[in-house]
Amino acid sequence: MSIPFTATLEAEGIACERGGRRLFEDLSFALGPGDALLVQGPNGTGKTSLMRQIAGLLPLAAGTVRATGSEAGTPTAELCHYVGHLNAVKTSLSVRENLTFWTGFLGGGNVDAALGIFGLAPIAEIDAGLLSAGQKRKLALSRLFACPRPVWLLDEPSVSLDVASVERLSAAIRDHTKAGGIAIVSTHVPLGADFTHTLDLAAPDPLEYGSAEGPAP
Amino acid sequence: MTAALALIRRDVALAFREGGAIGVALGFYLVVIAIAPFGLGPDLNLLSRVAPGLLWVALLLAALLSADRIFHNDYEDGTLDVLTMGPLPLPVVAASKSLAHWITTCVPLALLAPVLGLLLNLPIHTIPLLVLAMLAGTPAVSFIAGIGASLTLGLRRSGLLLALLVLPLYVPVLIFGVSTVSAAVTGPGSPWPPFLMLCAISLASMVLAPLAAAAALRTAFR
Numbered sequence: 001m002s003i004p005f006t007a008t009l010e011a012e013g014i015a016c017e018r019g020g021r022r023l024f025e026d027l028s029f030a031l032g033p034g035d036a037l038l039v040q041g042p043n044g045t046g047k048t049s050l051m052r053q054i055a056g057l058l059p060l061a062a063g064t065v066r067a068t069g070s071e072a073g074t075p076t077a078e079l080c081h082y083v084g085h086l087n088a089v090k091t092s093l094s095v096r097e098n099l100t101f102w103t104g105f106l107g108g109g110n111v112d113a114a115l116g117i118f119g120l121a122p123i124a125e126i127d128a129g130l131l132s133a134g135q136k137r138k139l140a141l142s143r144l145f146a147c148p149r150p151v152w153l154l155d156e157p158s159v160s161l162d163v164a165s166v167e168r169l170s171a172a173i174r175d176h177t178k179a180g181g182i183a184i185v186s187t188h189v190p191l192g193a194d195f196t197h198t199l200d201l202a203a204p205d206p207l208e209y210g211s212a213e214g215p216a217p
Numbered sequence: 218m219t220a221a222l223a224l225i226r227r228d229v230a231l232a233f234r235e236g237g238a239i240g241v242a243l244g245f246y247l248v249v250i251a252i253a254p255f256g257l258g259p260d261l262n263l264l265s266r267v268a269p270g271l272l273w274v275a276l277l278l279a280a281l282l283s284a285d286r287i288f289h290n291d292y293e294d295g296t297l298d299v300l301t302m303g304p305l306p307l308p309v310v311a312a313s314k315s316l317a318h319w320i321t322t323c324v325p326l327a328l329l330a331p332v333l334g335l336l337l338n339l340p341i342h343t344i345p346l347l348v349l350a351m352l353a354g355t356p357a358v359s360f361i362a363g364i365g366a367s368l369t370l371g372l373r374r375s376g377l378l379l380a381l382l383v384l385p386l387y388v389p390v391l392i393f394g395v396s397t398v399s400a401a402v403t404g405p406g407s408p409w410p411p412f413l414m415l416c417a418i419s420l421a422s423m424v425l426a427p428l429a430a431a432a433a434l435r436t437a438f439r
Contacts, residue, residue, distance in 0.1 A: 057298055057438050077302040086295025092234040093227070104223030106303050143299075 005150035005180040007067055007079050008032045009054070014063035016049045023049055024201055025062065033150075033180035036173065036193055040186070041201030047186040048084065050201070051153045054184065055082040080151040085159075087140035091129030095120055095139055098128050099146050108147030117145050117172065118165060133160040141169065144176075152176060154185045167192065220305050221313045228317030231290075238283035242322050243329055246279040250333040261338045268337035269347070269398035270391075275333075276326050276351065277358060277387050284362035284383070285369065285376045287318050288434065292370050297434070311430035312423070315363035316356075323355035343401040346408055350397040353412065356419040357390050360426035367433035389418050 008031065015025035023046030031037055039047050052058040054065050056077035067076050090098055096111060103109040115121045118138035123131070128139060137160050144152055152173070158166045170192035173183045177194070185191065199207055232238055253271050254264060291297040291314075300310050330351055331344045339347065365383035369375035393415040400408040 052298075052438075055298070055302055057301065059439065078304060080302060082298060082302060084295060084298065086293075086298070088295040088299045090227075090231060090294070090296065092231060097227075097230075101223055101227045102299070105220045105227075105300070105305075107220070 004033075005148075005182075006033055007074075007150035007182065009065070009076065009079075009151055009182055010068050011054070011065045012063050014050075014053065014065060015061040016046050016053060016058070017061040018046070018049060022061070027063070027199075027207075029197065029199065029207055031182045031184070031197070033182070034177045035197060036177050036183040036185065036195045037197040037199055038185055038187070038195040039199045039201065045201040047201060048155050051082060051084065051155045051184065051186065054151075055080050055153055057082070076151070079149055080153050081144050081147070081149045082153045082155070083140050083144070083157055084153075084155040087136045088143075089128045089131075089136050089139050091127065093128060094125050095128055095131070096124040098139060099142055102143050103146045106143075106147040106149075109145070111146055114142045114144075114146035118142055118168060134162060134165065137161055138165060141172075144172070150181050152181065152183045152185075154183065154187075156186060156188070158187055158189050158191065220303055221309055224300070224305070224310065224313040225317045225320070228314060229320055232317070232321035238286055239321055239325055242279045242282050243325055245282055246275055246326055246329060247333065249275040249278070250336055253337065265338040265340060265402060268334060268339040269395045269402060271337060272330055272333060272339075272347065272398075273351075273391055273394045276323075276330065276355070277384065277391065278380075279326055280322050280355065280358050281362060281380050281383065282376070283322050284318065284359075284366050285379050287314050287363055287366040288370050289366065289375070292437070298438075301434075301438075307431035307434060308427040311363055311367065311434065312360070312427035315360045315427065315430070318362065319356050319359035323359055324352070327351035327355055340402055343398060346401045346412075347398050350394055350408075350412060350415060354390050354394045354415045354419060357415075357422040357426075358387065360419075360422040360430075361386050363430040364426050364433065367430040367437065370434065370437040390415065393418065 010030045012028050014027050016023040039050060041047055049058055053060055054076060065076055067074055067079050099111050099114060103111055115124050118141060120138055120142060141157060157169060173193040177183055250271065257263060288297065301307055327348055330347055334344055334347055362383055365379040368382060369379045372378065393411040396411040397408045397415060400406050
């Protein structure tokens with residue numbers, strides 16, 4: 001990441017409603033350049049919903065999410081990368097074509113360097129349909145590097161990754177926050193990244209500052 | 218603009234790579250037109266009189282066969298999530314995907330129509346006009362199909378529901394498309410007034426339908 005990011009993200013009093021049930025309400029946080037937020041909570045407490053709300057994919061039941069500072073006025077969705085349960089990988093395009101499309105569509109970026117980060121370069125020319133689940137996940141994560149954006153929303157990013165790749169992902173998150181980016185990550189396995197904030201959606205007072213630990217093993 | 222081009226180029230590449238949709242639409246069109254004379258009888262005058270209508274109706278049905286794929290595949294694999302987060306407004310995403318459907322389905326169908334016209338004894342001199350009318354009218358077909366595809370997103374067996382929703386909206390295209398070709402086959406009037414109406418319908422759908430499709434897409438995310 002050669003371009004330092006300067007975006008800040010502010011959520012104010014947001015609430016989420018799914019099927020008539022309030023998952024969480026009155027949630028506020030502000031993240032500045034270099035901050036990393038760990039989202040925790042048991043299944044069904046709204047981790048994915050929170051990510052999708054920030055990405056603009058789910059309507060907010062209350063409150064606002066906005067980018068402030070240098071990027072004020074840009075829709076938050078355009079500052080964010082969202083990697084969720086679905087990989088957004090086209091099985092009949094090759095690995096390289098998948099990534100080249102995203103750089104063309106989202107604006108970016110160095111495809112070859114992005115392929116190198118998770119070691120996908122040797123399989124760049126084969127159809128993505130032939131990849132294993134872990135390799136597809138790596139391809140989805142490569143989007144983060146091919147098209148630089150300041151805010152990463154990673155929903156269970158380590159699912160189906162091997163140990164070495166999880167480490168590479170943690171290092172990538174660290175590099176991203178060092179470059180001034182923001183990372184919001186939900187995970188059930190400890191990632192080695194240094195989280196500056198922890199958000200436990202099941203706790204009565206969800207937001208904690210300064211936790212450098214991953215989730216308890 | 219480059220983002221829209223990238224999206225259109227990818228959709229066209231996917232349609233040709235996956236192949237199935239185009240082949241099925243063309244095959245369906247061929248079969249429907251080929252069996253029509255068996256039902257109508259071998260009266261050549263009758264066939265050439267009903268040819269414009271048959272060619273248009275079968276084209277609409279064939280184009281609808283692949284219409285549910287405009288958004289469905291991208292919705293299923295999560296691509297649509299990322300597409301909404303790009304630099305393009307959602308209506309432009311919808312328009313690009315509808316345009317890709319036009320290029321990959323309607324244009325091949327319109328180019329197959331002259332061959333099928335011969336099966337129905339369509340006078341040779343009207344064939345250029347037939348292709349022209351189909352190329353001018355089918356953008357409306359793809360863009361209106363985009364509305365149906367976004368409304369039925371996430372439903373099982375959405376193809377039939379899509380046809381029910383969308384076919385009534387094709388009536389204006391059908392009327393002016395058929396009267397353009399009929400005017401050239403049987404006379405008396407000139408084919409150009411209905412042809413211009415056809416162009417107007419297409420242009421209006423290309424502007425308005427993506428707005429409706431984008432609104433329907435937003436509700437699909439809830």
